[in-house]
């Protein structure tokens with residue numbers, strides 16, 4: 001009854017992360033630190049890519065119940081996912097080995113129902129502010145990890161390591177949930 005949404009719909013993973021996201025910082029001269037407050041439609045390409053928080057939740061395999069369309073996250077990561085850094089290992093060439101990896105864009109950001117509730121693109125598409133742990137607010141790329149938002153330490157397997165029949169046993173709820181409270185904010 002469950003199926004891999006990546007295989008069936010191509011609605012897989014990736015977002016605007018990696019490349020520009022991994023290089024951008026609040027101190028980049030080309031970026032206004034508060035650019036993220038602008039409507040998504042007004043972001044430049046570098047700003048769009050810098051909006052990703054690097055959590056990696058969207059790089060987890062998702063399963064869809066064919067009976068009702070409900071999406072379930074698993075703790076199985078894409079084969080190109082680096083579970084230590086929560087980045088794509090080969091972002092530039094990723095579609096050679098993961099052809100259904102898609103990039104978030106203005107055209108699809110409001111159509112992808114499974115975007116995690118913590119996702120910066122989803123938050124901004126809904127007109128909400130970024131949380132304290134987003135690096136554009138905190139000034140540190142580590143806070144997405146220390147707050148317990150990212151996939152760091154939570155990947156249970158990689159997609160090529162398991163037979164598909166085992167995927168349903170890896171369904172987890174946390175990627176589809178916002179953290180209780182505001183996440184693990186340091187004192």
Ligand code: SF4
Nearest residue numbers: 013014059078088101
């Ligand atoms: S190819 Fe890279 S960006 Fe796309 S889902 Fe896999 S790890 Fe994420």
Ligand code: SF4
Nearest residue numbers: 015052053056058119
């Ligand atoms: S879920 Fe959103 S914020 Fe997190 S890595 Fe994916 S695109 Fe970036």
